[in-house]
Amino acid sequence: MKTRSTYYPALLLISILLGCSEQTKKVDAVEAAVQPVFKIVPSAHSGVTFQNNVEENFNNFFDVFAYVYNGAGVGIGDINNDGLPDIYFTGNEVPNKLYLNEGNLKFRDITESAGVQGNGKWNNGVTMIDLNEDGLLDIYVCKGGWQETDSQLRNLLFINQGDLTFKEEAQAYGLDESGYSLHASFFDMDNDNDLDVYITNRPDSFDLPLTQMVSQKKLTPVNSRDKLYINEKGKFREIGVQAGITNNFGYALSLVTADLNNDGYTDIFVANDFAESDYMYINQKNGNFKEQIKRATNHISMYSMGTDIADINNDGWEDIMVSEMLPEDYKRSKVSMPSMDVEGFYAIVNSGMHKQYMHNALHLNQGNGFFSEISQLAGVAKSEWSWSTLISDFDNDGNRDIFVANGYRRDVFDGDVQDKLRMFIQNNRNKFQSPQEMLEKGFKDFIEVYNPIKVRNYVFRNKGNLQFENATDQWGFNEPSFSNGAAVGDLDNDGDLDLVINNLDDEAFVYENTSPAGNNYLKVKLNGPAGNSFGIGAKVTIYYNSQLQYFENKTVRGYLSSTEPIVHFGLGKEKKIDSVKVAWNDGKVSHIGSVDVNQLLEVNYASSIPEPKRAPLLPTVFAESTKELLNTPFVHHENEFNEYKEQILLPHMFSRSGPFITTGDVDQDGEEDFFVGGAAGQPGSLYVQKNGKLLRKSGAVFESDKVYEDMGSALFDVDQDGDLDLYVVSGGSEFAEGSEKYQDRLYLNDGKGNLTKSVLPKIISSGSCVVPYDIDGDGDLDVFRGGQVVAGTYPKSPRSYVLINENGKLVDKTLSISPGLYEVGMVNSAVWVDLNKDGKSELVVVGEWMPVRVFEYQEGKLMDVSLEYGLENTHGWWNKVVADDLDGDGDQDLIIGNLGENYKFTASVDKPFQVFAKDFDRNGTNDIFLARYYGDSLLVPIRGKECTTQQMPVIGQKFPTFLSFAKSDLQTILGKDIENAMHFKAYLFSSVMLINDGDKFSIRKLPVEAQLSTVNGIIINDFDHDGKKDILLAGNKFDVEVETTAADASPGLMMKGLGGLNFKCLKTFESGFFVPYNVKDIQPIKIKDDWAILVGINNEGLRIFRNTRTSSSRGIALAK
Known part of the structure; x- marks a missing residue:
């Protein structure tokens, strides 16, 4: 948690508030009845009485030591190899405790005889690992409070002697790290079959300004940075800086080591507190690591706390869950969440740190090094003040669930704390001579000003399809607590995962998993090579019924804790496993066929074999070819304009909506060309195609019009001379309502691609799109031009226009032909399409806060017939509409891109x-x-x-x-x-298909992969030449107000057509279409004998993806 950056030090507050008036507050409590699936084992039965008590006093509270309430960890592992996992707790101000499992969920405290109490104060994380290669679990403890001596700070290593006693030997192994350590993860960084270790350390101060944090990162201080130790024949040597662990100065609260990109080498993920970004160190396979969090994600959580890494959707790629502290309850969220202003947000970003938001993060692994943050879509963004998070299959249904430990002793983010302190001061001002004395002698009363956040732990049940539901009530988590570290293990060997939680100021929780019998399981115990006897880092994949599950064996997960080193799979009703594959760190594999369920399967490294070489995948459908095809790069340069200055509560920007692209054969040479618009102050560009290359054509005519913000455009023959003229919409929100800078532009073509500016009717609204069609049936092309926004008056509907072509001149006929389109709404997109097969096209218009609108030309008027098509209650934040016959029944259907389901806002008919x-x-x-x-x-x-x-x-x-x-x-x-x-x-935020059923539309939501973000661009074509239509989607919305998380999770999506309305959503490494940017438009362009895709990206360079398939190269590579 990040406290210093968001609340005043108490002494300063008291000084400021002397003389202020009194206000009182009260926080509501929530109670709920539950049907237990987990059941607490009473300490009278279990014998587990450990209690992590921390004394609160003037020298030991949050203002002196910001991590005073952060709690401690728990480790689960079988220390005597009797088949029963034992429990080890760390204590901050109390001795550590070791409990021996004696069966039937009964434990015996053997701490003193075992010699593992820990010396001095403030034990943090625990790791149970075999370091001396004897097959017995040893115990490594990280230490670090705030005022210890150097000897008290040194980490501890308890070596298992095999007789239920341990010997402390950290110094002998080179592991007596003396920084303020939080946790350690042992892993095989170089695949040499021994265990190396990454240790997180924090700085010794909590009140550093942002500029000092940035400068300290460059200095790589010895004791205030994380450490990487390499194992050299049983001795450890620190190599962090030389291995690439640099620019490292963070307040790490958790770490997990895992192979994030499935390249066979273990990577490192570190969750950092305060403004510092999380770290994602990717193993370069040569002893070095490269930090890539900003390359791998578009944003992260801000107050990053606990972390776990596991595969949530059974696709063979492990995902990342990071806990944070966003309250689920509306009232608490308005009282106890720190605010973030525009200046503060961009101060962090401009200092080189990542975009960060205040909620849990669930990073979905896309399989190509990029992770989509989907916590809001998944329903796991909010879980109160959270610490440990664990991704495990608690109900054995085959889908991994998410547990979150919660609670904090003092609500230091209470927005009304100043009023509470006023009351405290008013009642005590005459008793003391100074603010310092008031705080010291009146500490007990003062500290009670800050309410406790004693809340229930959470569990989210995985329903499949990237959807979770809060099962806290049903699964029995009804005890309010200050819970911190947590670990899972099968304590009673009944095949399901039990849970142990280390609580602040209360007895630890031992939860027995009492989920009903009926779901099956498999447990896998790995007997690894000599230097890694528990097979840490080995990957286990099970195959059954055309499905797979995957898990990398790792024990350091959650927060300051270590789980049982047994791989667990829930199987639901499956009664047989086809095969089990274990991939060991050194490249060898073990295969076991036809495996029975409901057993502990032991797999021995000794029987492994070298892995056969895999057959190479076929080429992807697309390959980026920007440099190959574009002779002069086009880079969109957004102008600086702060829309929030006048409208602080505006949900997102309208001044950053481009660039948009239109294609056509401008110079009539048989090859397609394209125009791409510029931002205000930047001219648009026309590219002509010559021999398969796209060449920028000089554009003085565009240079003279660069004052305009280019929006949508269209190439069509306005003056009926047989060539394509260019219409460009002007938009944005930089200019006042009615400004001449919203005037659209028309450029007439001389037949050779040379454009000359012509005239248009006066246009005074900020626009979005233009779509030509012969509305009145007289043989020439008319225009619908959509208005997008009225600057400074959101969400007022701007003017839209119907321009009728009269002898090559476009004339405003909106009121006479279609008054319903005059202020139809905040239009983003429109399309002309024949919906009723009468030979005439209808106009479909969509936009923000708009329903899907259909206008039909009847007796000289464009009439609104939307309700006749069953389009009531379709109001959304629509971005793009495209028409095609999707189901092959001969009529035209629609695909409409919307806000998506991975957003702060939700909508339904019942609760719009x-x-x-x-x-x-x-x-x-x-x-x-x-x-x-x-x-x-x-x-x-x-x-x-x-x-x-x-x-x-x-x-x-x-x-x-x-x-x-x-x-x-x-x-x-x-x-x-x-x-x-x-x-x-708004009633609907999902992107959808509207299937034309003849007289009405039926709504069909696009797959969940298409709901990860906004959809701004849609192309329908048979890209892989298999005779079935595919769909290409792209989008994102980066420029939203800073308290709302940007819609940035889409890496682009190809939906491979399987026939009818059936599609398979391809991973980006399968399709080759990877656009995780702020994409505003995608358009197809024919280059020689096949299609390429033009991608318009806000404030970045235009990209081109060429189709690698030809009509003779059918089929597509699908990942197994």
Whole structure:
């Protein structure tokens, strides 16, 4: 957790607040009845009475030592090889404890006789590992509080003597690390069959400003950085800096070592507290590591705490879960979450650190080194003040679930803490001579100003298809606690995973897994080579019924803890496993066929064989060919403009919407060319194709118009001279409503590709798209031009235009032909398509807060026939619409890209997402209130008190405390003014297919892989030449307000057609289409005899992906 950056030191607060007035607060408690699946084993039965008590006093509280309440760890492992896993607890201010498992969930405290109490204060993480190659688990303990001597800081290594006693030998092994250590993970970094180790250390100070943290990273201080030790014949030598563990100065709270890219070498993931980014060190297979977190992810969690790595979707690639501290309860989230302003967010980013957001992160492994953060889609973003997280199959159904340990002794993020301190000061000001004395002598009363966050632990049940549900109630986690470290193991050998949790100030929890019998399992015990007797890092894959499960054997998981070194698989109702494969670290493999379920399977390294070489995969469908095809790069340069300055509550930017692309044969040489638009201040560019290369054509005409923000464009014959003219929409939000800089532009073609600016009717609205069609049937092409936004007045509908072609001149006929399109909404996309097979096309229009709208030309008018097609309650945040016959029944269907399901906002018909906007405080600016439901009926604001008060200072006067704001619904906050505000609803945020059933549409959601982010670009074509239509999607929305996580999880997606409406979603390493950028448009272009894909990326270079398949090269490589 990051406290210093978000609350005042207590002494400073007391000094500031002397003389201030009193306010009181209260936090609601939540109780819930549950049906237990886990059951606490009472200490009277288990014998486990360990309690990690930490004394709170003037010299030992959060303002002196920020990690005073962070708790300690727990290790599970069989120390005497009797088949029963034992338990070891670390204590911060109490001795460590070792409990021997005597069966039937009974344990005996053997700490003193074993000699493993730990010397001095503040033991943190524990790792149970065999280091002396005798087949017995040893115990490594990391130490580090805040005021210990050097000898008290040194880590401990207890070597198992084989008789239930241990001998401390850290110095002899070279592992008596003397930094402020949190945890250690032993792993085989160089595949030489012995165990090396990564140790996380924190700096000795918690109040460093951002600039000092950045400078310290470059200095690589000896004791304030993480360490990497290589094992040299049983002795350990530190090699971190020379191995690439550099620029390392973080407050690491957890780490996991795992092979993140399936290249056979173990990588390192470190979750860092405070502003520092998490680290992802990728093993370079030569003794070196390269940090790649910003390359591998588009954002991370901010207050990164616990971590686990495991395969959540059974695709053979391990995913990453990082816990954070976002409250699930609405009221607590408004009172106890620190705010983030634009300046603070970008100060972190501009210092070189990653984009970070305040919620749990679930990073889905895409198989090519990129991870999509999907916590909001998966339903695991919120879990209170969280520590350990463990990905394990607790109900043995074949899908791994997620456990999260919760709680914190003092709510240091309480937004009303200043008011609480005012009350404390008012009651005590006359008793003391100074703020220091007041704090010291009145400490007991002072500390109680900060409420405890004693909450239940969480568990999320994996439902499959990247979906989880909160099963905390059903699974029996109903005990409020300050829980920190946690570990899993089968304590009673009944085939399911039990759970042990180290609590602050309470007895540890021993949870027996009592899930009903019926689901099967397999446990795998690895007997590894001499230097790695438990096979740490070996990969186990099981195959059954055309499915697979995969797990890399690792024990350091969660937070400060170590799990039982047994690989566990739940199997549901499966009764037989076809085969088990173990891939050992050195490249050898073990294969076991026809394996029975419900057993402990032992696999011996001694019987392994060299792995046969794999057959190479076929080429991907696409390959990036930007440098090969583009003679002069096009780089979109976004102009700087802060839309939030006037509209703090605006949900996302409209000034960063491009670039957009249009294709056509401009110079009439039989080869397709393209135009790509520029941002305000940047001219657009025209590229012509010559012999399969795309050459930029000089464009003085575009240079003179660079003041405009280019949006959508179209190439079509306006003047009926047989060539393609260029229409470019002007948009953005940099300019005032009605500005001449929203004037669209028309460039006429001389037949050779030379363009000259012509005239258009006066256009005064910020636009998005233009789609030509012969609306009136007179043989020439008319235009629908969509309006996107009214600058400064979101979500007001701007003007859209119907321009009729009269003898080569486009004339505004909107009101006479289609008044319903005049202010149809915040349009993002439109398409002309014949939906009813009458030979005439209808106009389909979509946009933000809009339903899917259909307009049909009837008797000289474009009439709204949307309801006739069953399109009521289709309001969404639509970005793109494309038409094609998707099901092969002869009529045209639609694919529409939406916001997606991996976002802070959700919408449904029963609980629509809403917006209210008006100048509520009558100061001349538009005030925006996004709103959602809390419970079944209360409509509450999305944004918090702090930013809302910045937009409307009257809010701070009306609601002086965070709690008073949190307890108020939107009606209470805005009063009667809400009744005549602009008001829109959204019912659907999923990207969908609309299947044409003849007279109505049926809605079919796109697969979950298409819901990871916004969809801005859609192309339908038979890319792999197998006779079936495929779908290509791209998108993302990076430029959102900083308290809302950017929609950035899409790496691009190819949906391979299987016939009808059946598709297989390919991984990017299968398709070759990898675009994890802020993609605004994708367009196909014919290059020689096949298609390529043009990708327009905001503020980055245009990319081109060439189709590697030809009509004679059918089929596609699919990963096994």
